Amino acid sequence: MNRPRLFRNGRLFDGVNFIDHTDLRVDAAGKQIELGTGLPVRPEEEVVDLNQRWLIPGLVDCHVHFREPGLVRKEGYATGSLGALHGGVTTVLEIQNNPPLLTSAKLLQRKLQSLQGVSRVDYGCYGNLIEESLAELPAMAPWTPAVKCFLGCSTGLSGISDEGVIRRLFAAAAAAGLKIVAHCEDDGLMEQAKAQLKGEEARRHDLRRPRIAEVESIRQALRIANEVGASLHVFHLSTAEGAGLVVGAAGRGQAATGTTAPHYLLWDAEQAAKRPENRLKVNPSIKYQEDQQGLASMVAQGSLQGVGTDHAPHPMEEKARVYEKAPSGFPSIDLLLPLTFAVHDRHSIALESCLAAVTRLPADEFGLVDKGRLAPGADADLVILDPTAKRQVEEKALPSKAKWSPYHGLRLRGFPEQVFLRGQRVFADCRALGPPRGRSLFGP
Numbered sequence: 001m002n003r004p005r006l007f008r009n010g011r012l013f014d015g016v017n018f019i020d021h022t023d024l025r026v027d028a029a030g031k032q033i034e035l036g037t038g039l040p041v042r043p044e045e046e047v048v049d050l051n052q053r054w055l056i057p058g059l060v061d062c063h064v065h066f067r068e069p070g071l072v073r074k075e076g077y078a079t080g081s082l083g084a085l086h087g088g089v090t091t092v093l094e095i096q097n098n099p100p101l102l103t104s105a106k107l108l109q110r111k112l113q114s115l116q117g118v119s120r121v122d123y124g125c126y127g128n129l130i131e132e133s134l135a136e137l138p139a140m141a142p143w144t145p146a147v148k149c150f151l152g153c154s155t156g157l158s159g160i161s162d163e164g165v166i167r168r169l170f171a172a173a174a175a176a177g178l179k180i181v182a183h184c185e186d187d188g189l190m191e192q193a194k195a196q197l198k199g200e201e202a203r204r205h206d207l208r209r210p211r212i213a214e215v216e217s218i219r220q221a222l223r224i225a226n227e228v229g230a231s232l233h234v235f236h237l238s239t240a241e242g243a244g245l246v247v248g249a250a251g252r253g254q255a256a257t258g259t260t261a262p263h264y265l266l267w268d269a270e271q272a273a274k275r276p277e278n279r280l281k282v283n284p285s286i287k288y289q290e291d292q293q294g295l296a297s298m299v300a301q302g303s304l305q306g307v308g309t310d311h312a313p314h315p316m317e318e319k320a321r322v323y324e325k326a327p328s329g330f331p332s333i334d335l336l337l338p339l340t341f342a343v344h345d346r347h348s349i350a351l352e353s354c355l356a357a358v359t360r361l362p363a364d365e366f367g368l369v370d371k372g373r374l375a376p377g378a379d380a381d382l383v384i385l386d387p388t389a390k391r392q393v394e395e396k397a398l399p400s401k402a403k404w405s406p407y408h409g410l411r412l413r414g415f416p417e418q419v420f421l422r423g424q425r426v427f428a429d430c431r432a433l434g435p436p437r438g439r440s441l442f443g444p
């Protein structure tokens with residue numbers, strides 16, 4: 001049981017709007033029970049005086065790789081979830097993209113249970129949608145928010161490009177009532193692009209993994225999903241055109257959704273190419289100004305289902321290899337809330353839209369009705385922050401394991417002061433408090 005708390009006189013973001021001079025009451029079970037102005041203090045309550053500092057829902061990061069089990073030398077839930085708290089994140093939805101893949105209910109169940117007492121944030125894990133998991137999908141459904149399909153190769157996994165196979169996988173997911181979350185980049189188009197590149201250009205990630213590879217892969221995935229009646233979510237949208245296809249399909253009534261990532265809103269291909277040590281080598285590749293702007297306007301309009309980090313840590317000694325041998329991906333969950341402010345500051349998008357993209361929208365997208373909002377009945381996952389306080393990113397001080405960051409040296413704002421998970425204060429002054437209290441959000 002928790003200490004019941006009254007958060008008093010804050011500027012609250014409830015998942016949709018800001019409300020000034022407002023109080024929030026949290027009960028001993030870690031639930032929000034009352035929002036209002038001038039709420040009376042009850043004798044058993046601890047009062048947290050906000051003085052108009054901000055109180056927002058804990059962030060929901062719907063796309064992370066913590067690499068446990070199998071590659072804990074690169075991350076693991078102990079460090080990854082601490083990084084999450086540092087970034088204001090209290091819920092992660094995680095993708096296993098290294099062996100052992102999650103291809104059965106038993107494997108999912110075992111993984112979810114093994115993280116109890118390890119994870120500092122609440123968690124769910126996507127199952128893997130591959131041939132081996134087909135017969136298992138109905139049994140997997142209660143244990144997972146969705147199943148992940150790689151249409152296009154990425155670190156450690158080859159992509160599926162055979163149309164017949166995609167159709168079979170999508171139809172099986174639909175029959176099991178499972179949403180598909182997809183990495184869309186067409187392998188054939190990437191091979192073609194690569195074959196035409198020479199010299200310096202052959203080391204340009206945006207040219208080897210060009211726009212058209214994402215766009216055509218999304219077009220194909222949407223078409224097949226529509227034909228077999230599958231619900232499709234496209235992850236880490238990097239092109240305005242590809243994202244537009246998803247939004248367009250949704251507008252025609254198809255069950256099509258998608259998210260982008262902070263790096264597609266904050267960097268462009270020229271910048272990515274110039275960064276040393278392949279720091280911004282990531283799949284899909286970082287694209288161009290027009291893509292940034294197009295994606296930003298979709299975030300502003302709320303036509304995407306949010307922004308997830310794609311936190312994908314690798315040690316610097318691997319990233320600093322020659323381009324061809326360096327793995328794709330980088331850590332970023334430690335900074336999700338400050339990066340959300342950076343997106344707002346860069347693109348002049350309403351802060352409400354930016355914050356909704358990392359709280360309510362992804363929570364709604366993956367059925368987490370108790371997460372990502374301030375409302376009676378919801379979990380008291382909360383972040384207190386002073387939006388004016390700036391801090392320089394010091395990569396070595398970030399809690400996740402890699403100890404380097406493509407955002408190193410930037411001055412950002414919006415770092416969490418305190419974080420609460422289901423009513424418990426779990427993070428303050430850049431340090432974790434108490435034992436890991438994260439829970440699995442899935443199971444029958």
Ligand SMILES: [Zn+2]
Pocket residue numbers: 063064065095310312
């Ligand atoms: Zn990923």
